Amino acid sequence: MTAPSPTREGTRERILAAAVVLFADHGFEATSLQQIADVLPVTKAALYYHFRSKDDLLAALVEPIFADLEARLRAAEIDKPSPAARRAALTDFLDGLLAHQQLIGFITRDPAARANPIVLAQTERVREHIDTLLLGADLDESEQIVASMALGGMYSAVVDHGDADPDLLRPIVVESIEAMLRTIRRRHKVAH
Known part of the structure; x- marks a missing residue:
């Protein structure tokens, strides 16, 4: 070759x-x-x-994004994450989203791109990975809803405010998501 x-x-x-x-x-x-x-x-x-095909072209565009996000999540995996480790993982994931803000914005805003099977499968894999990393693997449906809201808010912040100063954006987004995740963890402890 x-x-x-x-x-x-x-x-x-x-x-x-x-x-x-x-x-x-x-x-x-x-x-x-x-x-x-x-x-x-x-x-x-x-x-x-x-x-x-156009689908192959879209796959080539999004593959580096998802590979980067997955690599960031794999690097953050630890057996019993502390709050500081979770915060670092969340911050690094946010930085990954910011690094790919233009393409993530396009995918988020374009229904046809978002519904593409390749994009859907990779998005779901990343979402499950970050949910598991930050919250554990055994979320009930109500906990999954809150997790979706938290992560959806992060994506929205990146898409709508990705040109903001990262030093301003990063703590606002991370602190907001951590507050939502604490709610999930408390609910989970009470339920189990």
């Missing part, structure tokens, strides 16, 4: 960059592969050389 030529790799990266802009401007559903090819300009055949 030979390494990809710089020209081929450069074309792939240019296609991904153009796709992000067009998807954000026009939506995933309304953007065609031909439009992406026209913007670069490359032939549609060159685009198909790198990506067989």
Whole structure:
């Protein structure tokens, strides 16, 4: 197997960059592969050389995000997390979301991208991982609802205020989520 030529790799990266802009401007559903090819300009055949479909292109865009978030969560795994360890994990996860704010904003705002099976599966896997890391594996339905609200609030803060100073955003988001998570932990202890 030979390494990809710089020209081929450069074309792939240019296609991904153009796709992000067009998807954000026009939506995933309304953007065609031909439009992406026209913007670069490359032939549609060159685009198909790198990506067989628009779904493959979306998968290539989101894979680095989810890989980064999963790596951050794996690095935070410990047997009995202390409040400080949970806070560090939550802060690092938030920093991961901020690092990918543009794409996360696009996915969050675009119903077709959000409903894509690849995005749905990876989003669910990350959500389950962070729920387990921060709260444990045996949440009942009411605890899952509060966890969804807490994490949904974090995503909203990143999407709506991702351009805010991270030193301002980070403590507000982390403290708010920790307060919600403390509620879940207290309810869980009382119930069990």
